[in-house]
Amino acid sequence: MNTLTVMMIGDVVGDPGLEALAQHLPNLIKTYNADFIAVNGENAADGFGMTDTVFQKILDAGADTVTSGNHVWEKREFWPTLETNPQVIRPANYPPGNPGKGYAKTRKNGKTFIAVNIQGREFMGSIDCPFTAMDRLLESPDFAGEDNPVILVDFHAESTQEKEALALYLDGRVSLVAGTHTHVQTADERLLPKGTAYITDLGMTGAEESIIGMDIAVCLDRARTQVPFRMECAKGPAAIHGIAARIDSSTGKPVSIERIRIFT
Amino acid sequence: MNTLTVMMIGDVVGDPGLEALAQHLPNLIKTYNADFIAVNGENAADGFGMTDTVFQKILDAGADTVTSGNHVWEKREFWPTLETNPQVIRPANYPPGNPGKGYAKTRKNGKTFIAVNIQGREFMGSIDCPFTAMDRLLESPDFAGEDNPVILVDFHAESTQEKEALALYLDGRVSLVAGTHTHVQTADERLLPKGTAYITDLGMTGAEESIIGMDIAVCLDRARTQVPFRMECAKGPAAIHGIAARIDSSTGKPVSIERIRIFT
Amino acid sequence: MNTLTVMMIGDVVGDPGLEALAQHLPNLIKTYNADFIAVNGENAADGFGMTDTVFQKILDAGADTVTSGNHVWEKREFWPTLETNPQVIRPANYPPGNPGKGYAKTRKNGKTFIAVNIQGREFMGSIDCPFTAMDRLLESPDFAGEDNPVILVDFHAESTQEKEALALYLDGRVSLVAGTHTHVQTADERLLPKGTAYITDLGMTGAEESIIGMDIAVCLDRARTQVPFRMECAKGPAAIHGIAARIDSSTGKPVSIERIRIFT
Amino acid sequence: MNTLTVMMIGDVVGDPGLEALAQHLPNLIKTYNADFIAVNGENAADGFGMTDTVFQKILDAGADTVTSGNHVWEKREFWPTLETNPQVIRPANYPPGNPGKGYAKTRKNGKTFIAVNIQGREFMGSIDCPFTAMDRLLESPDFAGEDNPVILVDFHAESTQEKEALALYLDGRVSLVAGTHTHVQTADERLLPKGTAYITDLGMTGAEESIIGMDIAVCLDRARTQVPFRMECAKGPAAIHGIAARIDSSTGKPVSIERIRIFT
């Protein structure tokens, strides 16, 4: 069996995350001999959204597609890039007029990779149904017209129930569903019954001594006082979290999924 | 160094969870040579709360203390047990008048173990501040008067941010903080800088082919239609999720924490 | 100018609401000489949803169309009626497959009345965008093909911000937008700049000595203990809340809106 | 019977609200012959919190006490005033360490007026129980030691259910409970059975052509795109909303409550 290896890396948080990526992602790609790499960048610009500069850094570190989430529109200067650059995506189930697109197709090493970004609704903003949105995408010519593509879904969601639900709903129809947004890696990576690789959350890429990548003191002040202090990125050595999955290149089905955790 | 081993098991969901517990917990206790075992039972009675029958089954399987969470009051018949039985606790930061107590002290193998149950507020019910509640408990004579007790905290919460925040807030003041409620085990078990063992979520003990232990079809119907169908437990082979931690018996500080996952 | 009078009555809560309706709605209709009457029935069956019996009682009292909201699917026995009876509607922006329909057209006194039911998303379930859903309806042949119909919108929503937003979005395109769901009548009835009558909430039709129509003691217990006690309807004399609006029959535009409050 | 008149004015939103206040509050005070005036200022500084400048403007217009809500800490420069100025209060049930105080006592026209600020939890931040907090205040010497004081409660809350619940809980123990925060005046002003005047929401003081006082286009963009655009105050002629209540000066019990709506 010919296999391809895909790698997905969780939410990059600020400079510590970007530096860890620059230092370690190139080696990780070599070690795993990865054919396609998706990195979630929604917190790369000091924790809130992206700028052209941080986006370029993520590409330079080796990402083929940069996924995102609810924070993606926070820096307005990034909207033109979101609109025009084919290597960055945002959750597909935001309203049609929102800047950006929900999936990206990449032809690489003789194979078509489609990275999709989709967002949950439980405990999050009010957007379109992720189940229906995925149905629509998968039936569209861009997906259905491909010959066994590798389809990778970054499901940006808070609720474990919603994440497991969408993964099981997509089981057998996509190669991989990986959750993002909670910033804590889960230990439930596995192959679902009909042949989709799954993990509830990739975890984040950011400062280790932190609360979800952000400054501990500020987070504690917010939690304890309920005053909306502006969150700041934590500093210091960072960890990289994500997964690598091997995919049967003829069918697009996964044969394995493995967690990645690198401490710098 | 003399060490003790404590074991914490995540939310037991319905009969599949109870059966897995009956079959495997006694062996697990032997294998790990566990001195103290806490099991979260909030979903043991068909997914919603506890009854005397299921509570007894959890004790029979080897639990010293049964912790719980937001579902604990759903079966009214269980309230007298909650009030009087020293082996079951509920989140300590519900209002003072609510049936039950927030911690349990156990003298066993020459050591005092205090299991505490506390609940988060982000995306959950409106209860008292878990940070303040923990401060109050730890300063009370029942805690402060003990000589280096082993203090285990079951933090029943949805938000990863709030869970990491409380754990870091308690770092060095308790032996172990283990999250529950999301039903998905996280891969971030570690010793925090000042000496507290931590995991964001223990994961659940229930049917593997499920969504957080519940029936897949019903969960999908709820998510897709937004109609509040009554959730049902899933059936079939169950997994047990939890952790084991070794504790220095003279100081009450952890020396290691290890994830437990048993598939039946 | 020839005018028509439409009347909208807010959420009927249990038997006290039904009895008040039976006793007073027929007279109200006469007093106001109302041509078309819509009544929200989502809480008519003991506070939760509808049954055929309570639905019939609302019709018997004089309703032409019965609107509803988030509670409408709670009695499964009512689903067939929801599907087939032309006089009951449910929020139009639930997923397409859900039982029921989102609007009802009535030909009466020489005029076409279209009652629409739509639901908000802030602090409520995750459904489709009410703005987009209204656009789609208003552009559909059933609406656009009519000659200056009287279009009445029951916007079932929690947030005042979302309610004002949808009303202003629809201003000039429908005859009337009346909020429901909070069960407290607002004092902001008015004609919007482009010609739509508006009120943020009609208020409820149920027991006066109550908390939003429900039993005071149970509501206080729930609020104070955060235990999910089953809510019960309050008993005793009930109030009717709603509005009457006069509409220019040639244009479908409102010329006045007036609050109705009847204490029994 | 000797009566006193108290006036409460709802959330002042930005410059339009401040200007309306400067122009009309002095006359209103004369017209009603008001003895004590409380104004909610949480949105006075361009919609978010207060500054010394806007606070002074509210005092200059005639306020004796300025109440607030969840936005009160947004301008950090205002914190010293919150701490030291006796004429400004913030919700009493935030954690003890938060800047500011939850009530203010004023001796005026031979009578003691105590204005209390308290905040709800449904659909809002996680703070202490408003029911318990009110109990604690009312039993404290500052309240219980006064001889039939006039006690006015500004209950800053989203949920109508929680607002009615607290009002009924306090019925007979305070002179007046007036809700704020939703910015839409309700039509349910009344005397509760045991003798407390009540209204679910005072409504706001700000630009009429607006969504809750804020710019219509921005609010519509936020609602439709779910992108967190920065909200801006609306401009143009403003309305003042609030209530006036007459209080029996010997007992502190209300004899009437009346809505105030002034369009400029």
Ligand SMILES: [Fe+2]
């Ligand atoms: Fe993130």
Ligand SMILES: [Fe+2]
């Ligand atoms: Fe996110």
Ligand SMILES: [Fe+2]
């Ligand atoms: Fe649970």
Ligand SMILES: [Fe+2]
């Ligand atoms: Fe739970």
Ligand SMILES: [Fe+2]
């Ligand atoms: Fe209702």
Ligand SMILES: [Fe+2]
């Ligand atoms: Fe409702």
Ligand SMILES: [Fe+2]
């Ligand atoms: Fe406000």
Ligand SMILES: [Fe+2]
């Ligand atoms: Fe507010």
